[in-house]
Amino acid sequence: MKVHYYPGCTLKEKAVNLEETTVKAMKILGVDLKEPEGWTCCGAEFPLSEEKISGLAAPARILRQVESEGGDKVTTTCAFCYNVLKRTNYALLNDPLKHKRINAFLKDDIKIDHETKDKSTGFDPYHGDVSVVHLLEFLRDEVGFSKIKAKIKRDLSGLKVAAYYGCRLLRPYSEVLMDKPDDPSIFEEFVESLGAQVVDFPFRQECCGSYISVSEPDVAAEASYRILRSAILGGADIMVLSCPLCYYNLDRRQGLIKDKFLEFSGFPVLYFTQLLAWALGEKISTLGFNDHYFNPRTVLEKVVKSEVAQ
Amino acid sequence: MFEPKIMSFICKWCTYAGADLAGTSRMEYVHNPINVRVMCSSRIDPQHIFYAFKHGADGVFIGGCHPGDCHYVEGNYKTLRRVFLVKKMMRDMGIDPARLRLEWISAAEGSKFVEVMNEFTEQIKNLGPLNFREMASIDEGVSHE
């Protein structure tokens, strides 16, 4: 199976462990990921003002590239990229005027060959034939959770997992449509397909602080802390998520959280692909756990002892 | 001074009652429109409209109940769609679609009836008489007799 895959900037720099485990896990599952040629940043945030609709050009360009390479689908793991691409698609398909204006931008694109310095022009418009799917959706609908189940190499039945959605996978519901915004289940179904236990975790769709952690670190730390606390109260051993910024706020900022909330002593937070790759048999040393503030290794090894007999 | 002939079809339940209210309130307005009372604006067939144009009307007015207030549930929505269609046909025939006007006027809106009648008549005055070229196109387009 071959599918277009848009990693986004962060995965190539700060979230290499997300990128690598995604690629590894998908390889085991027989999926060939193809990056659209010459992709750029998606813009990270969907433009919310009618004054800034030019912000739709960058994501539209990515979608056009996928379309021109013959793809009808692009997968992402980063929740931000997913949100931006999906909403861009929605905005263009539901507003003919915006679609026209953005295509006018795309028409003026100039491509410069880095070696020859030749300029090329005259690119196609984006027709709107690409659908944006998150890797979780792709795993459920294309690969099939049952196929994952069949390929599991480790027995995770003792592991209690808090599946954290955050904002970008669920909202705004009318445009993202991944799952019910206040009663989602796709992430839990994924965790169950790995053989692990799901814990009830009422903060699974609360915001971690997002980019506010840059401008207002203390405010974001409190939001993040409440999420971690809720998972701990729910009895979780670990938390899984899909967003590099959520990961940053919930793991890398645990030092700040500890300073502010004395009862907090740290908690393992993983990308869902790290858990997937591990369940599929990847060695723990290849999962990039050394980059974590709180290394999940001990917890995982303590809870999960046996491997599924082959 | 051009005095346009204006044919007005109005529904019994709302606009006719609105026109009566304008009378009981002694509001003055242009004498040009003459009303034909129908049970519901949805009784008005495109044929009736073109017949009026053919026989010398410079403008045709249709009055019905406000959306949601139709005595017959949804007759006014049917009227709305028909008027839309007729306006398209008028454009094709070379008749200015502004010569046909649809308004929702309730039994309580005597003053609105007056305003609309004055305004519509003024508008038709500005458009001038429905000219011969336009007339000819109706003869070719629709036949009734």
Place this chain on the structure above:
Amino acid sequence: MRVQIKMEDKEKSFIQKVAERSAQNIYACYQCGRCSAGCPFAFEMDILPNQIIRLVQLGQEEEVSGSKAVYLCASCFTCHSRCPKGIDIARIAEAIREITEPKGQDHFGPDDVPLKWAKDLPQQAYVAVFKKFSK
């Protein structure tokens, strides 16, 4: 505290600007407060999300522009997803930032990023925060 409610050109044009940029119907809000009840950052806000809309409805540009609440919005859309009228308050906050930010001044610019975080922050955080809070 006392506000004077006037609906003159200045107020009306402010309301209209917010409505146009955000593409939201400001008047649809009936002040149930659900946005504020669910907002994860309301605990830090000087005025609550429902009050922001109320102040816009009243045409109180100064009151809104002096508030830090619009800079605490992380566009998590919790308010939007539960709003009984489907109002997207993140868009309204964005519109207010655009309209009221002093010219040429960043609310939060590259120089404001604390050095200790600078190296570790994911790219998307930089892009997002500058997109929202600087010119």
Place this chain on the structure above:
Amino acid sequence: MSGNGPKKKIGVFVCHCGINIAGVVDVEKVAKELSKYDGVDFSVDYVYMCSEPGQKLIEETIKERKLDSVIVAACSPTLHERTFQNVMTRAGLNPYQVEIANIREQDSWVHPDRHEATVKAARIVKSMIEKVRRNQNLEPLAVDITRRALVIGGGISGIQAALDIADHGYEVLLVEKEASIGGHMVQLSETFPTLDCSQCILTPKMVEASRHPKIKILTYHEIESISGFVGNFKVKIKKRPRFVDPDVCTLCGECEKVCPQVVADEFNMGLSFRKAIYMPFPQAIPGTYTLDIESCLGLLPIRCGKCREVCEPNAINYDDQEEIFEEEVGAVVVATGYDLYGLDNLGEFGGEKYEDVINGLEFERILSASGPTGGQVRRPSDGKVPKNIVFVQCCGSRDPENHNPYCSKICCMYTAKHAMLYKHRVPDGNATVFYIDVRTGGKNFDEFFQRTIEEEHVLYVRGKVSKIFKEGDKLIVWGVDTLTGRKVEMEADMVVLAMSMVPSENAEELLKKLKISTDANGFLSEAHPKLRPVESLNAGFFLAGCAHGPKDIPETVAQASAAAAKVGDLFAQEKLYHEPTVVSAEEELCAGCGICVPVCPYGARTLNRERGVVEVNEILCEGCGACAAACPSGAAQQRNQTDEQIFSMVKAILKG
């Protein structure tokens, strides 16, 4: 079609209306001009046509000159059309041979210029002459009535309607799908604002209905279909097998004791259990056990058969079958009631997940002396008395974006009642109500609401709750106090959600099948929102209770009585008469395209596929004429407002 139409002798009577018309319009001139108009045999003006001498003048002229039709040029037809129709009858003519030319409201009163008003008056009269020339003699349509009513739904509205109709002296069939009548009202604890016990006031009415010689109660029955039209319906009714003969069952309860199957008790909203053979509640009507086959282990003796073994009077019959039978009725009262919007629709409140987040009806059962806790306030999860209870109003109501756009109307009052009853039972407990607006429009309602705050110290917080979740033993409620502008987070032991009222789920399918008009929310539509509030758009159907929209008990009872009175009106008539200005379908012209069929909002037109023509049920036709305008062949013509009439009127007006 622009020909002269039928030869008729027409009389024109121009009224001065004192100076109201004659002050502007030159009435003499109008009368004189019209005397020359084609077909006009006689034309005169007179000071007051509606006066006794004026009417005499018309009557005698008709007789003397043998007129066929008459035009009265006077005030608006809404005022005196009936007066002059009566004159016609007295003069021996058909009342449909008079037309009123409105030269007062739409001419003399609005056009001050004498010349213009006079010219316009003449034109208006001419257009009416063209119409009346082509008017047919019409007789009102008459049809017999079956004086027997069907009431669908055995809640308070159905019971009340049935009792009232029966007291009028007409037979009633009261059909209820559940095992007992009583509906939701019998589940309630105490009613606002008087706090009288709901069962105490309802059960006597239930008994009265069951003993009334004119009422036949069919519980455990469902409506399959209704055909026919007002006054003459045929109803197919399905009897669900209950496997117990109500006439033989002595309510000894032995069957229940031996039944091994335990299921959730619907009457107690699933807060307790019942057996597969059960009585919904002790005062159920009919007083009988019912075997719920869905929950039963199976009727084969080899599977179980214990209940039949112990039944002394031999009331249990395992061979009971589903049956469908037909009844004839003349009118139908639809009283199918409501359900509460499902808790699963509000994931953010966790109603599905947390046992202690319940809806209002569940709390009614908890408060009820006959309920699962005997009226003590205990929470479902562990039976503890909740010391902090939170009520949330508008759950799913007033939310056009995600849920129901309308206000459910009764929740403000029942929440106040809940909070008050809670405080009566747990005096040291704290009750908090989250509200958006408190709407207490009703007799003694606001006084009651104020008492809950002033005397019972229930805390009202203005703001809608956004999220409820569990932390350990406690529920955490995230709300807001918009009055102080503070976000609120509070702990609760139990939360009661005032879920919005929605049309009964079972009724939805039924109404669709019966083609009864409903609004966008699935509630029954009334024929006119102001003037015909208890009649359906479908003639012969009447509305009662919450099937029509959220209502409290007194309003429901009032509406049920009104519906019954309307049924009485219908049945009191010797025959049914109907305006004859209906739209026909001329068979020679009808091509059977069927375009007119969906255009009709009343279902009066049906396409007979075999004959290839449209057939009209004239009794159902209300005469709007929308089908006539839609008919491409001219087969659909409205009586006395044919296309030919409209064309000739237009021509007369434009020719001047």
